[in-house]
Amino acid sequence: MTDAAALAPAATARAAPPRVPVLDVAGLSVQFRTRSGTVHALDEVSLQVHRGECLGVVGESGSGKSVTAYAVMRLLDPAARITAGRITFGGMDILAASEREMADLRGRELSMIFQNPRAALNPIRQVGMQIADVLVRHGGVTRAEAPARAAALLAEVGIPDPVRRAKAYPFELSGGMCQRVGIALALACRPALLIADEPTTGLDVTTQAVIMDLVLGLARARGMATVLITHDLGLASEYCDRTAVMHAGHVVEAAPAADLFAAPRHPYTAKLIAATPQPGRALSDLAAIPGGLPDLRRGDLPACRFLDRCERAEPGCAVPPLPRHLSEDGRMVACRHPL
Amino acid sequence: MLAVMARRMAAALPTLAGVVVVTFLLARALPGDPAAYFAGPAATREAVEQIRAALGLDRPLHEQFLLYLRDLARGDLGVSITTGQPVLHDILARLPASAELTLLGLLFAATVGITLGVLAALKPNGWLDNACRVVATLGVCLPAFFTGLLLIYVFYYLLGWAPAPLGRLDAFSSPPPYVTGFFLVDSLLAGDAETFVSAAQQIALPAIALGIFAVAPIARITRGSMLAVMGSDFIRAARAHGLSRRKVVVAYALRNALLPVVTTLGMVFSFLLGANVLVEKVFAWPGIGSYAVEALLVSDYAPVQGFVMTMGFLYVLLNLAIDLLYRVIDPRVEVAA
Structure with missing residues (x-):
């Protein structure tokens, strides 16, 4: 692969057969070295996103969603070490790319929206x-043309009076407005892949829906691939084509969003759905998931990291390797005893 | 902006009143009898008493204070017994020399300190960070007058790179036409390269001696502040948008990190004003610091009073300038104020 082709993943995706993913994360393992031991944050995480597709990555805090996103952006903390796996973006090997190539890619082909929109903006620089x-x-825009283009982008993300804003x-802006600015920043150069890391967590509910519609509307209109990271399974099922469920650094289940929600196969997914509020069901029916994430610093982590919280667990579940069953209907489940 | 400045000026008034009271009391609390000094060793008791009355020193303290206020209002800071000149005249004539030295020292300290701090923060615990720590510690340990003597010993006596530490210009140059009173600026305005070089050579060592002492706090604050900012969300976001490292470090991180540094600069400047007194003495610098020291040694009240008051005013002005600078850097201050 030549550099020119590597840097133009959108073009590559168009030329190649339609099922070549824009982003292919294969067997990614990440560790963090901390003073209190090595944290096995990700273990053989595999994800694919295709052009025009929205992939939901769902899991509770600490399950490794953001670590995966930062690994794809190559913005992991210096304490992090990628111990195994490949990340391919538009045919380019992300893990082998130079820092310069990454800087060229980020913001141009590979963009990100952040969890806390205000904190993700420079507090003492005008948003324009x-x-x-x-x-x-990235855009080949001169300093003189930039303000007009910036205002046009602000208008595109639905900010009224963009020249003044x-x-x-x-x-001086509300949280929702800040997130719109974040979206404008991420989409300024029409990237091939957008990673939205809990884009609505800090916003109120009405703003949440507006922001989600805006992000995914723009993504669809431009044929972008989108990764939506969220702890909200309901949100993922509503907006995503496929959903991957993460737990303690494993992808435990991945499936088309509707199938996953209708018939979960991994016990954790089932519990997560039971813990998600749904229309027509009383809140009192919500079932909390017992236990917490295992301590990922343990040297003797069992193959299945959910077994302490699982009623279906058997002694065999702790023995590696963790099975990852793939079925013809495009579903994956990492469980010895799926539902 | 003007309204803000006016408000800040008004807020500074009580401080200035405090400066006026303290300078008055300070001068009266100093040991020594100015009347006796003024009269000379051969004077009779009557002569000394006469002078004491002439100076108003025989009156009660509160009366002296009122007299002092009246004189101040007229812009009369008294007459120096040593030079025989009005103190205001002496101070105005010598202030530019001190201001030029102190500002250059601060500029040196800020440039070196901020650069070291940023470089140290970009590679925490790297060799530069450690080297910076050692230099900074040494700078704090050594008093400015000692650093000054050391610099003179090495660069004048041993290496011969620097001119003799005898004031603002070498013997062959004459001061440039007065515009700002800063020889470096005035010589450039006059297009006089020779005088500029001479002034620069003369001021280099004292400015460095003064500045070295201030490098440490500036470098440490910059490093800490820069580390905190580099770890914040918006820096990660800026990198995620692919901005160049230079842009991220300078335009995004450093500008944010400078906010606490600017605050420190004010504090550091007040250190420098103090250290100035001794450095001027070491380098025979004709500033207000050496003027005050000479006056102090012979119990000449008025120049000491004038000096302390000038320092007080300078400090208030400086804090005002820092406030305004802060506003320029941080748009959020306007709202909070």
């Missing part, structure tokens, strides 16, 4: 300037 910075860096500082 921040968008202009990205446009000038471009001169605002993040503290």
